[in-house]
Amino acid sequence: MTAETIETERRTGERSDRSGWAATGAGVLGALAMTSCCILPLVLVSLGVTGVFIGQLTALYAYKWVTFSFAAAALSYGFWKAYRPVPAKDCGTGACARPVDRDLMRGLLWGALAVVLLALAFPYVAPRILTF
């Protein structure tokens, strides 16, 4: 294997790593966007935060399928990146040498998925757990 081939593989591995993290970041952002209505405003008001922006945040509920689609696409790509087996030939790129990075990525993805599921279930759960 020539030095040029190794360098090309290293760059490919780094690019792949970056796209995985970008997907993870996008997934986390998508999850947060999904909580902007309706969990986040409710938590803020319960903590005593007030302001017209509360009503503006809840107006984002109309776009819930847009934020859900974004989050689902980003999380799917992120999970694929985080769980696909790393081919032995790519170990030279360092992907096998940094298992902690992958664990962190997986943790963030699972956390974001939990938040997305919570946001999806909220409209059905809210009347059972919240009272006037």
Place this chain on the structure above:
Amino acid sequence: MKHLLLAASLSFAPVALQAEEAETRLHVTSLTCPSCSYIVAATLKRIDTVEIAEFAEGEAEDGLYVLHYDDAVTNPEALIAAVTGVGYGASLATGSGS
């Protein structure tokens, strides 16, 4: 006997000084999401003495809150201001009074 009468009159004094409980019906708009009615309710309940006696959800993303409160502590204008302060529309519903 005098002491007994004095004690009895003193024990009733706080009741005589208490303000009347008032009722206001608030019509709230822009309840666009599942948690909106709870957000408005939480905001209203942060005002001293305010209790939500009833809530009726409307069909046009609106709702009617029947509120009970001590009129010496707050008033309908303050209730409306609290609701508009979190970005929702509020007005006194027809038939409201205190």
